[in-house]
Structure formats: C-alpha cells, structure tokens
Amino acid sequence: MKEDKLKEELFNEIKRRGLLEQEDSEVKETESELYKLNNKTIKILTERIKDEYTAHYFYRAATNWCQDKNYKKASEFFKNEADSELEHAQKIQEYMTDFNVIPEIPQSPIEHKFDGLIEIIKGAYKMELGLMKSYNENSKDLFNDDMTTFDFLGKFRKIQKEAVIEYSDLINASELVDINDKFQVLYFEQTYF
Numbered sequence: 001m002k003e004d005k006l007k008e009e010l011f012n013e014i015k016r017r018g019l020l021e022q023e024d025s026e027v028k029e030t031e032s033e034l035y036k037l038n039n040k041t042i043k044i045l046t047e048r049i050k051d052e053y054t055a056h057y058f059y060r061a062a063t064n065w066c067q068d069k070n071y072k073k074a075s076e077f078f079k080n081e082a083d084s085e086l087e088h089a090q091k092i093q094e095y096m097t098d099f100n101v102i103p104e105i106p107q108s109p110i111e112h113k114f115d116g117l118i119e120i121i122k123g124a125y126k127m128e129l130g131l132m133k134s135y136n137e138n139s140k141d142l143f144n145d146d147m148t149t150f151d152f153l154g155k156f157r158k159i160q161k162e163a164v165i166e167y168s169d170l171i172n173a174s175e176l177v178d179i180n181d182k183f184q185v186l187y188f189e190q191t192y193f
C-alpha cells in the first residue's frame, strides 16, 4: 500500500512539472509523418512520366526529320511540341516531390524513324490518343482513393483532348491533298502548320 502511494505521489509530481506533456509532444513529433502519395498513384504517375518523355523524343525526332527535309513550319511546330512534352514530364515530377515522393524516371524509347510528314502526323495522333485514354483510365481509377491526384490529372486530360483534336484535324486536312505528290504535301505543310 505504501509503495502504491509513493508511486501515485511520484506520478502527480511528474504531472505537475509538465514532464509527461513534454514527453507526449516528443512522441507526437516523431509520429507526425508528412503525407506521401500512395504506391498505386506513384506507379500511375511514373508510367505517365515515361509516356511524356516518349512523346518528347518522338517530337524531337520529328523536328530533326522536318529540319533535314526543310519543312520549315512543321519543324518549328514539332520543336514546340517537344518542349511542351518535356514540361508535362516535369510537372508530374514536381507534383510527386510536392507530396514527398522522389520520382524514379523510367527509360523511354528514344528511337523514332520517319519516311514522311503524313506518317509523323499519324504517329503523333496514335500516341496522343493512347495517352488521352491512359489519363482517362488513370483518373477513373484514382477517383475513389486519391481525389487530389484525380484533380491534378484534370489538366492532363484537357491537354490530351486538345492534342487529339489537333492531330485529327491535321489528318483530315492531309486527306485534301494527294500525299504522293511532294508539291501538294508542301502546300499542305505551308497551309496547316
């Protein structure tokens, strides 16, 4: 009994001096970890970083091809496309570091070879459409468990929608000319880029 009383007094003394609170706050400090994106979100964003870099390299290759062939307007157009894709890849990485994840940059395919301007446009359309579908699928997937990333992907869904429309328009326009006639392809390039 005497020992219990002693313990109680000791406990009260500790409480009175605020020693317990101090200890509590120390515990809280180590427990309060910063919010990190979950693994599912990290996996999705890493795949999209890869796609954005793939698009960057595709448009760089297209720029180089057009420059070599002296399609001046198209080469300027694809140069800007390549720059935007790099920005998209950077934006995703910044979003990840904002939420305390250091992104692992995946290896993207870098070899893209072309035989003609129309082939580039069709390739770009296929690539942008694929990316639009991926962002849409990812958004559906994240809607239930990561609303913040769902919102973040909103601007990428918009970017992809516009890219698909842009290349779709170019493909339609290319059907107005005979793509086997070099002069008509040059006319197409001068008119639509």
Ligand SMILES: [Fe+2]
Binding pocket: 052, 055, 084, 085, 088, 159
């Ligand atoms: Fe992009």
